[in-house]
Amino acid sequence: QKEVEQNSGPLSVPEGAIASLNCTYSDRGSQSFFWYRQYSGKSPELIMFIYSNGDKEDGRFTAQLNKASQYVSLLIRDSQPSDSATYLCAVTPIQGAQKLVFGQGTRLTINP
């Protein structure tokens, strides 16, 4: 089982709709969870991080964490074509907490 799993997509969402990106992780002791966005040919950039169970909102983005289910998600409200990118989920493992383990990423396309 991969440490961090994401559906590779592509996920296609109409403009203005909610895009939902999901991620599961295997290390039950993981404490910190990150979402990065990566445009084609560019490097990943941080969208947001979450440490506590529940929801965390930042503008149009909401991260949701459920540690019991080992599940983290990212919701993008009012999706825009500029949101089209690959979204990477990353997790801090309990061993080696200075590092991040990345999922393979989900490619998201917002259709005008």
Next chain:
Amino acid sequence: DVKVTQSSRYLVKRTGEKVFLECVQDMDHENMFWYRQDPGLGLRLIYFSYDVKMKEKGDIPEGYSVSREKKERFSLILESASTNQTSMYLCASSFNQGALIGNTIYFGEGSWLTVV
């Protein structure tokens, strides 16, 4: 703003050449990383450094070495480049904020290496 600068954006090297990829960060971060990114395989950690002259192997260290002589600079070395090392290489850095709280990692622009 955090700045992680990779010296070379695009390189073409021949099989067997020694290749140096340089990375500099300006935020006084303790941690520095080298990842490679390949289609379908995601981001994989090659090496990690948590202090000057300190290094730790990542998931795929074979064929690579690193050097960290100064806090702000972290170099990736391919001793004898091979075609299977053709990839995008990403340098990153972060603060060391403690064992349980994860640290936001900031990435450089990436270096595209082609080995022919």
